[in-house]
Amino acid sequence: MTTPDRPAVEPSAHVASGARIGAGTRVWHQAQVADDVEIGTCCTLGKSCYFGSVSRIGNDVKVGNHADIFGARIDDDVMISPHALLTEDRTPRATRPDGQRQGPGDWTSTPVIVRRGATIGGGARIAGGVEIGACALVCIRGRGSARRSRARQGLRQSARAIGWVCRCAETLDDQLRCPRCARVYELAADRLIEIQPGP
Known part of the structure; x- marks a missing residue:
């Protein structure tokens, strides 16, 4: 337990x-x-x-x-x-170029x-x-x-x-809004930033 x-x-x-x-x-x-x-x-x-x-x-x-x-x-x-x-x-x-089996140090x-x-x-x-x-x-x-x-x-x-x-794992719509928890995001330099938190 x-x-x-x-x-x-x-x-x-x-x-x-x-x-x-x-x-x-x-x-x-x-x-x-x-x-x-x-x-x-x-x-x-x-x-x-x-x-x-x-x-x-x-x-x-x-x-x-x-x-x-x-x-x-x-x-x-x-x-x-x-x-x-x-x-x-x-x-x-599975093996090194010399044909020997690879060991832990070879990875x-x-x-x-x-x-x-x-x-x-x-x-x-x-x-x-x-x-x-x-x-x-x-x-x-x-x-x-x-x-x-x-x-x-x-x-x-x-x-x-x-x-x-979204942080809640729901896919955002085209306006970057979450249909589940109402969070709103914006993109800045290909990074998603939360601008309106959910309830």
Whole structure:
């Protein structure tokens, strides 16, 4: 059972001895957390998700079932939906040019960075080195992967900009107004700025 002063780890989950899990975090069935991973407080790590070494996860993060996170930097209040994949090496190989099997020191670590409040949609594949802006919403329809940096509060589909989203995650209309919470925004140098707060 989760308590304010300790995490709860299901018996079938594997948390390496060098991993650090914050208080109130729930680690569900068959999840794997590698050495040198830091996970903040009050997170939910879904069934069979994986966290590779040196991943840094903030507080109040939700990670869906079967998501794989390799070396990412994830801020607070982020949602990683089921089956998402965040990679860290953009050009991985099984062997070196001399034919020898690659080891841990052979990988090029360029982690994905996900800023506060962003959502990564189910099945999204995010290439190493991509930064997802604060409160951005990345959704993938069909096949596609995110390979470019994301604007703050941008709405992307298959690495293509399709609009802007409110802090509440609703898509803004053409006047940059939120139909759900009535916030109003303006664009300045391709950056979304809130000019009228919601109720």
